[in-house]
Amino acid sequence: MKKKIAILGSTGSIGKTLINIIKKDKKNFEIILLSADENYKELLKQAKLFRVKNLIITNIKSFNKIQKDNYSKKIKIYNNFNNLEKIFKKKIDYTMNSISGIQGLKPTIEIIKYTKKIAIANKEAIICGWDLIEKELDKHKTKFVPVDSEHFSIWYALQDIEKSLIEKIYLTASGGPFLDKSIKKLKKVNINQVTNHPNWKMGKKISTDSATMINKVFEVIEAKKIFKIPYNKLAIIIHPKSYVHAIIKLRNGLTKIIVHDTNMKIPIFNSLYSSKKIINSKKLNFKILNNLDFRDVNSKKFPLIKVLKMLSNNTSLFETILVSINDKFVELFLRNKIKFTDISKKMNKILNLYSFKKYKKIKPKNIEEIVEVNTKIKNEIEYLITK
Structure with a gap:
């Protein structure tokens, strides 16, 4: 059938x-x-x-x-x-x-x-x-x-694993196009440079999110919600080749590392079929495995990582605020209204205003409220920038 x-x-x-x-x-x-x-x-x-x-x-x-x-x-x-x-x-x-x-x-x-x-x-x-x-x-x-490669990898690795066994989950980040570029040079980068991701073919919006690394902040939030894991058990690690998608350190001394080709075909295929279905994939790349090159995130180069310290384990409309503000600033950047470095600078500043922080105490009730807040915040940002 x-x-x-x-x-x-x-x-x-x-x-x-x-x-x-x-x-x-x-x-x-x-x-x-x-x-x-x-x-x-x-x-x-x-x-x-x-x-x-x-x-x-x-x-x-x-x-x-x-x-x-x-x-x-x-x-x-x-x-x-x-x-x-x-x-x-x-x-x-x-x-x-x-x-x-x-x-x-x-x-x-x-x-x-x-x-x-x-x-x-x-x-x-x-x-x-x-x-x-x-x-x-x-x-x-x-x-x-x-279906995100990181969350699919975590989901796959955690099957039949008790949550109490989890010590730490690491989500890998490529570092985007500017991983090895000096902070000083970031002030002059253009849209083409920002959206030219070294590993993935993506749209301009998600490529910009990767370059600022807000996409990883979002992925940590997703992981916390989907897997009911507190933020102190989640971390971001730089892995330039995007070959390892998740690392799960368990309290029994074992660690699971999920590796797959750098494309979305693998998680999509496995979400559609049972695990017994065979897919043609590339042979293991031992050159990459011999030099995984994991690095800590440089918060001076990627200041939006600091947003994670603002987040509570409780669900609130602040998460919608974060998405809305980022969407608006990326849109302004892609319209050449602000510089690339302004995205993180202005976001961190605005997120610390009381008018936005107050949303941490409000739990979303329904879809309409989320959509309404999203629209309202984008209009406020447009007004603040114009002003």
Whole structure:
């Protein structure tokens, strides 16, 4: 029997990787739903290839354009996620959510009840709304698999391990394009230099987050939430080759190190199939293993690492504030409104203002509150910068 699946954000890099995996095994899958924001041409191409009957495209201009295609007359196309009950008559086998940004939170929560397993590659959804997601997972008995390479590696390594055995979990960071560049030279770097990641092919936003290393701060927050591990048992270690994805030091004297090729195919493949399914991967690279080159993080070069000291183990809207402020400053940088070094400088300054710190005492109640705070904070930052 074919596995019934849905892919949210199918035209992004994660979605395309999953599509390419399924393409080689088409006879075993039926795609019930694909979604995208703007890229309606790629979405149509995917829909035709797999004969998908339900599409969601959230950008209104793209939504209007896609309906002019002849194929669109044979299928159902929606502009939002409000009609999932019309698409899913019963639970499907697997859903991938790779929608980027805070806009991925609502679809994540909405689709959980319709799927037996959900793989999530949306940082913002987990950081801002994990308590809400977990509640839905428990309510509908839906399995969850994290897809980020670091979190997938931790998830895989911790299977059948008692949490009381964990001494420390290390998340590895490449250090981005400026690991060996002097702090003085960082003031003059341009967008192309910032977004030219040495190991991964990523979009401009996530590449900028990697260069400031806020992405690792976010990943620590995710790990704390997903695995219920306190911050004092989580750490970041620099590993320039991105070959080791996680290190788990156990209190019984053993240490687990998870290694895999530097691409997202491995975690995505393993989130989709059982562990018995075989994938063609590269041979172990002993040149890298002989020189893993682990280093401590230089907080002067990567000052946003200090944000971790501001965080409490209790869930609060401060995590949404952190995501919102970073999103806004990265957007301003990519619009050439501020320098690269201004991102960390201004973020650390603003996060220490009482008007933002007060959110540490407020626990998010629902999706609407998270989205409202996200919008409000971005507008405030725009105003502060303009002023």
